[in-house]
Amino acid sequence: MxxxxxxxxxxxxxxxxxxxxxxxxxxxxxxxxxxxxxxxxxxxxxxxxxxxxxxxxxxxxxxxxxxxxxxxxxxxxxxxxxxxxxxxxxxxxxITEAAAHTACLIGRRYAVVTSLRRTLGQIHDRLQLTGLTGRCAALRAAEIPVLELEADEDRAATRIVEEARLAVEDDGADVILLGCAGMAGLAERVEEEVGVPVVDGVAxxxxxxxxxxxQNLSTSKRAYPTPQPKPLKGWPLG
CATH class of the missing domain: 3.40.50.12500 (Rossmann fold)
Structure with a gap:
């Protein structure tokens, strides 16, 4: 595969x-x-x-x-x-849908901890599209730019843990989603600190x-029909 x-x-x-x-x-x-x-x-x-x-x-x-x-x-x-x-x-x-669906299998309510506040609106929109916003306890931002997550992993982990703990204690989350692909590799560290399951979207x-x-399952072409070939200047679509 x-x-x-x-x-x-x-x-x-x-x-x-x-x-x-x-x-x-x-x-x-x-x-x-x-x-x-x-x-x-x-x-x-x-x-x-x-x-x-x-x-x-x-x-x-x-x-x-x-x-x-x-x-x-x-x-x-x-x-x-x-x-x-x-x-x-x-x-x-x-990865947004995958993380949210996974969280719903192991807890009643989940919270997302992402990088910057600026991203919260589009994350909410994507979760709303999945029909899973009703299970979302909170969206929180660590206020760390994506490129600083790996450059200063200790600071990033500390801030993510702080927001995750608030999501659990104040917002009632049972599961935490790491809301940025750049947070890959931090799930175990955050889970140890916060004490609830932490879902990495890439994983x-x-x-x-x-x-x-x-399972030999794929995207339904009734939902997502293949576009008719059209000449697009500068983009041959493969």
């Missing part, structure tokens, strides 16, 4: 962190293909960058020459999942993608 894991920003260090997290949870027989967009923002922290990233990710994945069995969109609250689902006949799993998405492929 081959799973494409697409970073939404152009920072290779983030792609590598995402790749490592994906490999950590993937089966021995699964190959992870981590890709970085050729254009876009160095970090995606709002709607402007997210819409740009959606086009960049679709462009990058559509130009892959090797076959693949599933796509994971590794951006929390990002746009583009529906477009990818229309372009390809394989499962497309968004959840890769596991769910494997499960879908193993």
């Amino acid at each position: 081959r799973i494409v894991v697409a970073n939404v920003n152009t920072t290779e260090a983030v792609t590598e962190a995402i790749r490592q997290q994906a490999v950590k949870v993937a089966s021995d027989t699964t190959e992870i293909i981590a890709v970085t967009p050729d254009f876009g923002a160095g970090s995606v922290e709002g709607n402007f960058e997210s819409y740009l990233a959606a086009v960049a990710v679709m462009d990058r994945v559509s130009r892959l020459e090797e076959p693949f069995d599933a796509v994971v969109l590794a951006g929390f609250g990002e746009h583009g999942k529906e477009g990818l689902a229309e372009l390809f006949d394989v499962p497309v799993v968004d 959840a998405a890769v596991s769910l993608a494997e499960a879908l492929v193993n």
Whole structure:
């Protein structure tokens, strides 16, 4: 099985962190293909960058020459999942949806701890689209830019733990979602400090993608019909 894991920003260090997290949870027989967009923002922290990233990710994945069995969109609250689902006949799993669905299997209410407050609106919109906002206890921001998460991991972990603890004690969350792909690798550390399950979106998405492929399930083309070929200047769609 081959799973494409697409970073939404152009920072290779983030792609590598995402790749490592994906490999950590993937089966021995699964190959992870981590890709970085050729254009876009160095970090995606709002709607402007997210819409740009959606086009960049679709462009990058559509130009892959090797076959693949599933796509994971590794951006929390990002746009583009529906477009990818229309372009390809394989499962497309968004880490936001994957994390939220996973959380609902192990607790009654979950909370998201993300990077910046600026991203909270689009995360809410993505969760609303999944129909799972009723199970969301809170959306909280650690107020740490994406590119500083790996550069200062100790500070990032401290701030995430602080917000996660508030989500549990004040908001009544049973499960914490790490609301940024750049937080890959921090779940165990946060869980030890807070004492409730912590879901990493990349890990959840890769596991769910494997499960879908193993069951021979894919995206319904009734929901996401393949677009009719149209000449798009500068973008050959593979």
